[in-house]
Structures are given as C-alpha cells and as structure tokens.
Amino acid sequence: MTGLILTLLWLTLVKSTPIIYAALGGVISERSGVINIGLEGMMAAGAFGAVVASNYVGHGIAGAMIGLLAGIASGALIGYVLAFAATKFKVDQIVAGMGINLICSGGAAYGLVLIFNQPGASRQVNSLGNNGESALIGFAFLLAIVLHWVLYRTPWGLRVRATGENPLAVKSAGLDPLRFRLVAVILSGALAGLGGAFLSIGELNLYSDGMTAGRGFIALAAVIFGRWTPLGAMGAAMVFGLFEALQYALEGRFAWLPADALSALPYIAALVALAGITGKVRAPASDGVPY
Amino acid sequence: MKRFASFISGPLGAIVLIIVLMSIAMLIAGTSPIDGFTALILGSLGGRNQIGETLVATSALLFPALGICLAFRAGLFNIGAEGQLLVGGLFAGAVGAAITMPPFPAIVIMLVLGAVGGGLWGAIAGWMKAKLHANEIISTLMLNFVAQFITLYLVDGPLKNPAANGAETAWLPTNYWLPTLIPHTRLSIGLLIALALAMLLQFVFARTVFGYELRAAGEAPEAARRSGVNLSRLTWLALAISGAFAGLGGATIVTGELHRFNTQLSPGYGFIAIAVALVGDLDPLKVCVASFAFGILEAGGLAMQASAQVPKDAIHVIEGLIILVLAARRYVAQRSERIEGAANV
Numbered sequence: 262m263t264g265l266i267l268t269l270l271w272l273t274l275v276k277s278t279p280i281i282y283a284a285l286g287g288v289i290s291e292r293s294g295v296i297n298i299g300l301e302g303m304m305a306a307g308a309f310g311a312v313v314a315s316n317y318v319g320h321g322i323a324g325a326m327i328g329l330l331a332g333i334a335s336g337a338l339i340g341y342v343l344a345f346a347a348t349k350f351k352v353d354q355i356v357a358g359m360g361i362n363l364i365c366s367g368g369a370a371y372g373l374v375l376i377f378n379q380p381g382a383s384r385q386v387n388s389l390g391n392n393g394e395s396a397l398i399g400f401a402f403l404l405a406i407v408l409h410w411v412l413y414r415t416p417w418g419l420r421v422r423a424t425g426e427n428p429l430a431v432k433s434a435g436l437d438p439l440r441f442r443l444v445a446v447i448l449s450g451a452l453a454g455l456g457g458a459f460l461s462i463g464e465l466n467l468y469s470d471g472m473t474a475g476r477g478f479i480a481l482a483a484v485i486f487g488r489w490t491p492l493g494a495m496g497a498a499m500v501f502g503l504f505e506a507l508q509y510a511l512e513g514r515f516a517w518l519p520a521d522a523l524s525a526l527p528y529i530a531a532l533v534a535l536a537g538i539t540g541k542v543r544a545p546a547s548d549g550v551p552y
Numbered sequence: 553m554k555r556f557a558s559f560i561s562g563p564l565g566a567i568v569l570i571i572v573l574m575s576i577a578m579l580i581a582g583t584s585p586i587d588g589f590t591a592l593i594l595g596s597l598g599g600r601n602q603i604g605e606t607l608v609a610t611s612a613l614l615f616p617a618l619g620i621c622l623a624f625r626a627g628l629f630n631i632g633a634e635g636q637l638l639v640g641g642l643f644a645g646a647v648g649a650a651i652t653m654p655p656f657p658a659i660v661i662m663l664v665l666g667a668v669g670g671g672l673w674g675a676i677a678g679w680m681k682a683k684l685h686a687n688e689i690i691s692t693l694m695l696n697f698v699a700q701f702i703t704l705y706l707v708d709g710p711l712k713n714p715a716a717n718g719a720e721t722a723w724l725p726t727n728y729w730l731p732t733l734i735p736h737t738r739l740s741i742g743l744l745i746a747l748a749l750a751m752l753l754q755f756v757f758a759r760t761v762f763g764y765e766l767r768a769a770g771e772a773p774e775a776a777r778r779s780g781v782n783l784s785r786l787t788w789l790a791l792a793i794s795g796a797f798a799g800l801g802g803a804t805i806v807t808g809e810l811h812r813f814n815t816q817l818s819p820g821y822g823f824i825a826i827a828v829a830l831v832g833d834l835d836p837l838k839v840c841v842a843s844f845a846f847g848i849l850e851a852g853g854l855a856m857q858a859s860a861q862v863p864k865d866a867i868h869v870i871e872g873l874i875i876l877v878l879a880a881r882r883y884v885a886q887r888s889e890r891i892e893g894a895a896n897v
Contacts, residue, residue: 346876346879350879350880352876352879354879355629355689356875356878356879359823360827360874360875360876360877360879361876362823363824363827363868363872364868364872365872366868367871367872370868371865371869374581375580375863474697475694475696478690479694482694519709521701521702521708522701524701525701525705528694528697528701531694532691532698535687535690535691536684539685539686539687540684540685
C-alpha cells in the first residue's frame with residue numbers, strides 16, 4: 262500500500278510538471294489579455310525542437326541541455342507568431358490559436374518524416390536523464406513561486422496585469438500595452454515549449470505524434486481553476502496531474518480496470534473543475550479582447 | 553500592409569497563398585513543385601476513384617463544418633466536432649450491428665441516432681455554457697479527448713467485434729450500407745445528405761426566426777437579450793445542433809464508407825472543418841465549395857505523399873496557416889462583444 266502511495270506521489274509530480282509549465286504560460290498570457298489556445302501546439306513545438314536539437318548535437322547531457330534550450334526557443338518562436346498576430350493584426354485569438362495548433366502538430370509530423378525518415382515517432386535521442394527530470398520537476402514549482410512574485414510584487418507584473426484588465430489605462434500612463442502583450446505571449450510560448458521539452462527529453466527520449474495529448478488544453482482549464490494566478494494554476498495542474506497519475510498507478514495493479522476509460526480521467530476532471538468553478542471566478546477584464 | 557492583408561484573406565489570395573506555401577513545403581521535401589502539384593491534382597481529380605475519394609473527404613468535412621458554422625454564427629466556438637463525429641459514428645455503428653429490420657428504417661435509425669449521439673455530446677458543452685457559464689472552447693476541447701478514450705474503451709471492450717483483430721464494432725450487414733453515389737468508388741449518398749443539410753441551413757439562417765435569433769445572439773448578444781431572445785436556451789440549442797451535424801457526419805462515414813465503427817474514423821476532420829467553415833465565410837453554400845477545396849487537399853495530399861514523397865502532414869501545416877491568416881479577418885468585433893458580454897468565460 263505504501264508502495265502504491267509513493268508511486269502515486271512520484272507519478273503525480275512527473276505528470277503535473279508539463280501541465281504546470283504550460284499553465285504558467287497560460288496565466289501570464291491571459292493576464293496580459295491574450296487567450297493562448299495555442300499552448301498545445303507550442304508544447305508540441307517545444308517537444309519536437311528539443312528532440313531535433315538533441316539528435317543533432319548528441320553527446321550526452323550537454324546535447325540534451327542544448328535540446329532543452331532549443332525546446333524553449335521553439336516554443337518562444339511559436340509564441341512570437343501568436344504574439345505578433347494578436348498585437349499587430351488584432352486577430353481573433355481563438356481562431357489564431359487553433360491555426361497554430363494545426364501548424365505545430367502538422368509541422369512536427371512533417372519534420373519527423375523529413376528529419377528522421379519515419380512517420381509517427383522520432384528515433385531515441387539523448388535525454389536529460391533521471392537527474393535532469395527531477396531538476397525540471399523542482400524547477401516547475403520554483404518557477405510558479407517566482408512568477409507569482411513577479412506578477413504581484415514587481416512593477417512589470419503590475420503593468421502586465423493592468424494590460425489584461427484595461428489596456429487603455431496602461432496607455433494613458435504613457436506605456437505601450439502592446440509591448441507587454443508581446444513579451445507576455447512570447448514568455449508563454451517559452452514556458453509551454455519547456456513543458457513540451459520535459460515530455461520529450463525529460464520524461465522520455467523521443468518525440469511521437471500526439472504526445473502532448475491535450476495537456477496544453479488541460480493547462481488552460483488549470484488557468485481558470487487556479488483563478489488566473491501562478492500558484493493557483495500550479496495547484497490545479499497538480500490535481501489534473503494526480504488524475505493522470507492515478508491512471509498509470511492503477512491500471513497495472515488492477516487488471517479489471519479498463520485502461521482506455523481511465524485515460525479519460527484527467528479530461529473529465531478538467532471538465533468537472535471547469536463546471537464547478539466558473540461563475541465563481543472572474544477572468545481579466547480584457548482577456549481575449551484585441552487592443 | 554493593410555491591402556496585402558485584405559488580399560491574402562480573400563478567396564483569390566487564399567489560393568495564391570496555398571500555392572506558394574505548398575511549393576515551399578514541396579521544395580523543402582526535395583520535390584519540384586511541378587511534380588508535387590501534378591501528384592496532388594492527379595491524386596484528387598485524375599480519375600473516377602480519385603474524384604470519389606475527394607468527394608468522400610468533402611462530405612466528411614461538410615457535416616462538421618456546417619455545424620461549426622451554425623455555432624459560430626451564434627457567437628459560440630465549437631472545437632468539439634472531432635469528438636462529436638466519434639460519438640455519432642459509435643451510436644450508428646453500435647446500433648446498426650445490433651438491430652435486425654428492413655434496410656430503409658435501419659439506415660434511417662442509424663443516421664438519426666448518430667445525430668442524437670453527436671447532439672448529446674454537443675449539448676453537454678451547451679448545458680455547461682448556458683447553466684454554469686463554463687467556457688465552451690475548453691469544454692468542447694476536453695470532450696474530444698473524453699469521446700476518444702470512451703469510444704476506444706467501448707470498441708475494445710463491450711462492443712468489440714470478437715472476429716476482428718483491432719478495436720472495432722461488428723461489420724454492418726451489406727444491406728445497411730448507404731447506397732453508393734458513384735459506382736466503383738467508396739462515395740456514398742452521404743454527400744447528398746450533406747448538401748441538403750447545407751441548403752436547409754441556408755434557409756434557416758435566411759428565413760426563420762431561429763436563424764435570425766442565432767445571428768442576433770452572435771452579433772449583438774446584449775441587444776438580442778433585451779429584445780426577448782432567450783440566450784441561455786439558444787446557447788445550448790446551438791451547441792447541441794452543431795454537435796448533431798457532426799454526429800450525423802460520423803454516422804454517414806460509418807454507414808457509407810467504413811461499414812463499421814473504429815476510432816480511426818476521422819483523421820482530424822473535426823479540426824480541419826474549422827478552417828473549412830472560416831474559408832467558407834460561415835455561409836452554408838460557400839462552405840460547400842470550401843469543403844470541396846479541402847477535400848482536394850486531403851485526398852491529393854495522400855497521393856502526393858505516395859508518388860511525390862512530400863509528407864501529407866504538410867497539408868495540415870498549410871491548413872493551419874490559412875486559419876491563422878483568416879483569423880485577422882472579420883470575427884473580431886463580433887467576438888469581443890461576446891467576450892465582454894460574458895466576462896466570466
């Protein structure tokens with residue numbers, strides 16, 4: 262029994278981590294007034310970018326570290342695409358985000374064939390190993406605390422939040438709200454990319470099609486459930502991570518449990534959380550509204 | 553810059569954009585665009601079989617695209633068509649494998665239950681939106697995954713065809729298959745049902761009170777509410793009907809082409825249908841044309857992969873880019889008011 266509980270605890274940490282990174286990205290983006298439905302695609306970009314870089318650089322942990330940076334950079338690059346579209350062209354952010362998701366999942370699948378010469382999954386590359394995985398897990402929690410502090414205790418954080426509530430007020434204070442949105446969404450992409458890189462070269466050592474499996478969308482639910490705060494989103498991500506962990510912890514031990522149905526647990530949990538919390542929480546006033 | 557933006561978001565611009573981007577994707581893959589496009593066109597329009605496959609994809613895209621169109625007109629985002637297709641297909645496949653009756657009522661029952669299944673799946677998101685104010689974008693996205701895993705569980709467990717290796721329901725008896733539209737192709741008369749649905753939707757938008765209320769709710773929700781439109785009822789109805797369209801699509805794929813249900817029913821039709829609805833300007837008749845264009849890309853993409861070695865996933869990148877470009881187009885005013893009107897998304 263203790264064995265099961267310990268397994269479950271560890272799995273919860275592992276499964277929460279990518280959702281925490283993406284959810285932190287979601288918080289910062291939505292706090293600046295941009296809904297980032299593209300988190301899912303940015304995670305895929307991060308996961309794929311990390312594997313490609315690690316594949317080319319190779320050579321042990323250094324290669325994997327460069328892979329990690331490449332994953333973050335890939336996410337940030339896609340974040341820049343959404344940021345540019347949202348600030349320059351005032352696009353419908355939901356439509357643009359869905360477009361980005363299709364581009365990233367399709368792009369990674371296309372890249373798999375071109376780079377690894379095989380559809381479906383890449384070959385195995387250098388991963389960050391167990392230590393790297395543990396470090397990234399710890400860093401996720403640390404980052405949540407840091408981001409919380411930045412958003413609530415620094416002038417920059419105040420301005421980002423103000424941009425999400427009332428960009429005109431920011432403008433009349435002599436600042437450019439679009440700059441804050443641009444930076445926030447790029448950061449959001451970098452965080453999602455980090456979460457994706459954790460999936461591909463932290464937890465595993467390859468990229469496979471569909472490996473993000475909706476975690477970017479679950480992260481969006483975590484943002485709402487966590488009331489648009491970094492620490493809240495972290496907590497919500499852990500709840501959803503727990504349900505994902507439950508599935509892995511239980512399906513091996515109890516053969517009669519239907520594995521496929523258990524896989525639906527985290528998504529059902531997100532739905533229930535969404536149904537239970539909305540109405541009691543308030544989104545940033547200008548969330549999703551182009552300025 | 554403005555003129556450029558308005559050019560590439562117009563229909564002619566979209567075609568030019570597709571050609572340029574496709575050429576780049578082909579060049580990256582080491583194929584000359586001439587070979588690539590030849591493969592794409594021959595593979596989608598080069599013969600009876602190819603045209604059949606293009607129209608199969610057209611029909612599969614048209615159902616969910618019309619549903620998305622209806623929800624979008626009401627200012628609601630239904631990103632759950634993929635899950636609704638699956639649930640509709642499952643209902644049709646499971647019932648068709650279980651019942652024994654003359655073919656005509658059997659087919660009608662399968663199609664109706666497919667629509668009911670998809671409609672129920674859409675109604676969950678609708679109910680959550682109308683009663684609990686839960687963001688329909690996230691709920692429909694989550695429901696996609698729930699549908700995927702639950703249908704997989706069912707066809708790998710209780711509903712599994714014991715004679716099959718993979719996870720699928722039992723085959724439908726041949727007289728439960730939708731009649732073929734073009735002989736010696738996989739195309740069924742499902743396409744005609746989809747086209748009829750498009751005309752019906754056009755009529756609903758243009759001539760009925762319900763259609764008027766939908767558009768009013770999408771364009772000026774506050775004004776609609778004040779003039780007596782029951783927004784809450786309209787919201788769940790719009791998402792339920794939107795889901796029913798996709799579910800009916802899933803059912804026609806099952807009775808028309810697959811002749812059994814499995815979870816590989818849709819290679820992302822529900823998501824690509826978003827692009828189709830946007831390219832078609834949320835106008836049912838234009839959406840028919842857009843479905844055909846995307847049907848060419850889907851069917852031609854497979855052929856292009858086989859004969860010109862350009863991975864078919866390049867098509868999805870291009871479809872995503874088209875969505876991204878179209879996002880700059882006209883939805884902004886309409887959505888922002890909606891979002892402000894319901895800040896508690």
